Amino acid sequence: MLPSYDPNNSEAGMKLLEDLTSNAYQIQQQVLEEILTRNSHTEYLKGFLNGHSDKTLFKEKVPVGNYEDVKPYIERIANGEPSHIISSHQITELLTSSGTSGGQPKMMPSTAEDLDRKTFFYNLLVPVMNKYVEGLDKGKGMYLLFIKPEITTPSGLSARPVLTSYYKSNNFRNRPFNRFNVYTSPDETILCSDSKQSMYCQLLCGLIQRDEVLRVGAVFASALLRALKFLEDFWKELCSNIRSGHVSDWITDPSCRNAVSEILKPNSDLADLMENECSGSSWEGIIKKLWPRTKFIEVIVTGSMAQYIPTLEFYSGGLPLVSTMYASSECYFGINFKPLSKPCDVSYTLLPNMAYFEFLPVERNHTDSEVVRCNGVHEEDRDDHLQVVDLVDVKLGQYYELVVTTFTGLYRYRVGDILMVTGFHNNAPQFRFIHRRNVVLSIDTDKTNEDDLLKAVTQAKVVLEPLGFLLTEYTSYADTRSIPGHYVLFWELKMKGHNNVVEAELDGNIMEECCSRVEEWLDSVYRRCRKKDKSIGPLEIRVVKQGSFDALMDFCVSQGSSVNQYKTPRCIRSEEVINILNSRVVGKFFSQKTPSWEPFTMEIHVV
Template sequence: MSLVVRAGSWMNTLIVNPTKQCKMLLLLICVILGLLGAGGFLLLWKTVRRRPCRRKKCISGLFWHYVALRVVSRQGFSQRKRLEVDSKNVHRIQEDILLQQLQQNQNTEYGRQFCFKEIADSDTFRRRHPLTQSSHYSEYIQRIAQGEENVLLSGRPPWLVVSSGAMVPGTTATAADSFRQGTALCLSTIFSTYPGVQEMARFQLASSVRHSDARIPIMSSTPLPPFATKYLSHLDSLPAAVLKITSEPELLYACLLFALWDKTLRVLEAATTLYLSDAFTYLQNNWLMLTEDLDKGYLNPQLQLPDSTRQELNFLLRPDCSRACELRAQFEQGFEGIARRVWPELQVILAMDSAYDELAGDSLREFYCKGVVVYSALYRAAEGLIGVNLWPEKMEQSYVLCPRSMFCEFLPVDQLEKGDQQPPTMCMWDVKESGLYELVISSGTGLCRYRTGDVVKVTGFYNQCPVVQLLFRQSQVLSVRGERISEDQFYQTLKQATQLWPGARLIDYCCVESSIHGLLCSGSDPHYEVFLELRGVRNLSEEQRYKLDQCLQEACPLYKLFRFKGSIGPVRVHLVQPQAFLQLHQYIRNCSGASQMSRILRRKEEIEFIQRKVIS
């Protein structure tokens, strides 16, 4: 009763004395704002407490860094829950995605040609539409590039993406889905698995944008949607000015310089393990110049940079003699395990580690980045997101196929050997564990029943979703007499042969079939030409080179049979100069715009390039 009386008395006082009421309300608001401000400051401090003094950000930078962490984490957590639900209803989700894609493009020329309006389920779609390859779409893509609309996609695509030398149209919806279902989910997985991870240093490929006759951008990879770029830029410790550099060697140099400056990095990110391995190779050959720039606090004048970009980057740099001395001491000890010695808190390497980049992945795990997890988060192609890796701490890279991203079919590998041009396919709900399949996709980019050439192995299931490992590409097979040696099989054989060469460490390699014109060692018998970059040996004897051929015979009985008959000649081994493959990769990216490299060279100009680097 007394409390009621006192409360009433207090209210009466406020009503009678409005000035006092305003003061008390103002005081209350100030207290609340003060508490909120203090809480926000503590959260910001917690988020960036380990940032070194020389890399401090302004208050707005700290705020957006915190916001980006929370937004990406929340988005990824939401997508993980959605994947959990979708993976229990794979059949329904796959049917819905396919019919949605067909409906979107039913009024295009391609949609009318294949009667998309009349297709009501996946069985009808698979009966009516043939399996396709890139050649099937070449005329359609050419017309799109010249400005025609409503050909494969409704309207005009915002960009074209280079895929293994060909082009495919891109859409903003596909790019946004790829970010939400893929990038955000996997970043959220990293943040939850490694709570201390805050920033990452991104080793960015130089942007190579051309334009078609109709001024449609032709890009080397699918761009991030603007909202994703906004948030991810706040998580990247590299200055935005670095990304203005268009020359690949200069861009790689600047990425390394600013990454080396920051001792507390915990994540290194690159598009592929191959590119990151190239970055460490470049570091091994240019560390003197990099440490000198850190010591002086400005970029080396020899770098070919626009004056405005150079001034902007020099303004951001500061002389750091202690860091330069620390780095020199580590580099002088050698480069085995250098990543953890340069960045003591480094926890994760975030890069696609596919079958094509297995050597690069091995190089990072076993040499440059010993003790650091290599996390291949996404199985992604120019056509869109295919799968996500939910297990960052596992060395084996496996991907859950995303049922809501694209419609997937599977060609059993044993059926491909029969020579049928339109073999029957299986759907996600039909595949068997341990089965080997070529992946076929129908995506929102307008490609229908498109044979990707990727051979995958189903290693298990996440609820009803297949979990796959990427083994090799059908096109990446050596065959001069029909013996068909896959890229993975050849690489495993090459590793075995390298162990028979005392002191040798394999840096990189590529292969060529002798049927391609212009090889160094000509001969009447078909054979393989192999170009190797080795470290630890200066030359190989003929007997040592022949060890590779012997190992290949042991690994492939059919190859051994052809060798015994004399219908295939021995492998010819050539050693190339240091950095030859780093230069080859840059050359291929500059010429074709492709971001993924091939170990089996088919183009004459690429073969001639590596031939010029041969030293023995």
């Protein structure tokens, strides 16, 4: 299912994409047939199909499921049972998801062939970008790429994030030579396990080679902004290194240090230029100032990353923001065939040979204006009586939840992404990513849903109750104006027997403990981002005066909400609503502790 072609031949790459999208139906049928023929005798499928590989029987008998359905099988493999309980091909590693609602990262099975499929996918991004942006072969990309901690399961399999898996693979290190794959960051700096040393060295290398940089990027918008904040904190030291030609002594990783030292030479002119730009009163347009040949910024700015667009536009100096691809730990899905489109117009064309795709129709409730206006995107969870439809049968303008059957052992698996059909490229539909199902808060790779938030708040308010305080209402939002961003909770409190709470009655230590308690009860992905990655700042609780949530309801009703159907939104995105609550704040408190983090509860050891 992976056609061979020369990745340096953009014309051949575009022709291949045309063939894939023109024959979407036929390829999808071949994909399903191959998956079933290969895996029909696995324990999971045999329980439904009794060893048959008939496609019609597959749709009739195999249920649409979620992670809880396949989790026992994956955990058995992690603990040493053979791969063939879900896959006829050897499971070579487990890919940990970026987010979960179950308190621990999900683990997705992967095979050696799966790495080849990802490499095939990445290679197809090149001809698309070359079609829209000329001269990319005349310079380098300053991409800030990082690895994250990995573990070894009792079976000896590695469990690690999908990008860590790819960057550590021979497929990445021996990637086909083309100028699109030439980065300012040496592989040694990308593979450095110390994120601070990695960040410093990658920025240093990018600055040294500034005249060659044609594109700047990271995987997520949040990661690029974190790098810019790091640059704000360390630019003087970076200037000193460039001026002297000597790497700071605290860079102790030998591979990292050697790789940087090979390209670092004394350059007082560059140091002077950088000092002039970075010491100014404003960093507006700093990317264009430091890397003047940059043609675009490549980061994911769809979904929860859209909240960073205004900040990126401030730093970018008017450069296009490009989201090239749509992928997850489960599978790589689609490519943006119009990469220079505005972030709000980005759509992804699913490549039909990556997996077998199905879709659960999602009914949108357009009458609950308080949900749309105050709580962002919302869908009714009524998919139990709706038919699953195939890739080529989706309808323009309709909303769907993505379901995948992969080559690696996931069968009719609900990814949890809500998509809208925006058009077609040949016979392949194009989708706009709307949001993650049930997720209400996200800063980086964390994904906190309403239930997770409720559980954490419930644990925190226990601290207040013995003191006579009652939490009468709460809501939240992701504050991304600061770097790193952080969760903000609005709490309305009252004292038993009293009608009001004033700032003087709030014990700062107690409220800070509430902040810390919330963080300790959020899932391990959030806690990893706080403790290990430092990509999320301390959680904040803003206590508002009595009647603030009544004012919130009054505003929503004034905008057309039904009083009878109104529910307090647990996450708010409207600036007007945030301003209403901010104007009534009587106390602000931050977590003073870094939450504990352990990647898994099973017996593992960190590599």
